[in-house]
Amino acid sequence: MAADRRIVYCLLCEKPHENLSSHLKKACMKDNTEEERNAELTKAKISQKEWTRVGRRWEYHEVDSLMNEEDPLRALIDRLKSKGFFIVKDPSESSPAEQRQLLQDVTPWMRSMVAKLKTGVNVATNYTTQFRYFCMGVLSVVYNKSLKSIETFKTAGWVDRQQTSSGVTIQFSDNSVACTLRKEEEEWFELYFTKIRPLALLRQDEYMDDEGCFFLGQNGGPIANTKTDLQRLWKL
Numbered sequence: 001m002a003a004d005r006r007i008v009y010c011l012l013c014e015k016p017h018e019n020l021s022s023h024l025k026k027a028c029m030k031d032n033t034e035e036e037r038n039a040e041l042t043k044a045k046i047s048q049k050e051w052t053r054v055g056r057r058w059e060y061h062e063v064d065s066l067m068n069e070e071d072p073l074r075a076l077i078d079r080l081k082s083k084g085f086f087i088v089k090d091p092s093e094s095s096p097a098e099q100r101q102l103l104q105d106v107t108p109w110m111r112s113m114v115a116k117l118k119t120g121v122n123v124a125t126n127y128t129t130q131f132r133y134f135c136m137g138v139l140s141v142v143y144n145k146s147l148k149s150i151e152t153f154k155t156a157g158w159v160d161r162q163q164t165s166s167g168v169t170i171q172f173s174d175n176s177v178a179c180t181l182r183k184e185e186e187e188w189f190e191l192y193f194t195k196i197r198p199l200a201l202l203r204q205d206e207y208m209d210d211e212g213c214f215f216l217g218q219n220g221g222p223i224a225n226t227k228t229d230l231q232r233l234w235k236l
């Protein structure tokens, strides 16, 4: 009888693998470093465990309430994804592989923005918005965080980040799995926090409250359309 192997899904091609480590090496991450592959492997295992722990079980009333949403199909798809399911060939979305590629392609632009923000050069608002989209995209694609986790991520979670040997670990206020940002990612987030977020607060309307949220929209309030923001990013 064959060994009872643990199946782990690759988060990049969203397919099941008996030996994910060798799959990453041969296919999805063949051009990456050993260290990056190991990090991806850990992430995939955590994701698999989370799905087993919380994804499989559904309460009837939850499914029922989704059917009453304005767009039940979209609501169901979003909920399935947040529970760790993969919805493939969704015509409204680019694939994780395409999104990852886009983040890589935009990285040089981010580096040029870092230089500008550090030297205090005036940066146009649409660029600072794209900078925010990018940071959100990193959480979504690189760290597999749900829209809800991104929306409710608090400044306290950033201020209280923990330094580790590989970067900084941040906690999310919806108690989802913490993630460890690499050094360069930390710099992006810190620049957003110290240079861009305060500008959004300056624009804040009188009645608006930032609610301690890390990512703020144009009006200085918590971001309301995370999904749309990210879709704009993927269309850059």
Ligand SMILES: [Zn+2]
Pocket: 010, 011, 012, 013, 014, 015, 023, 027, 028
């Ligand atoms: Zn793969």
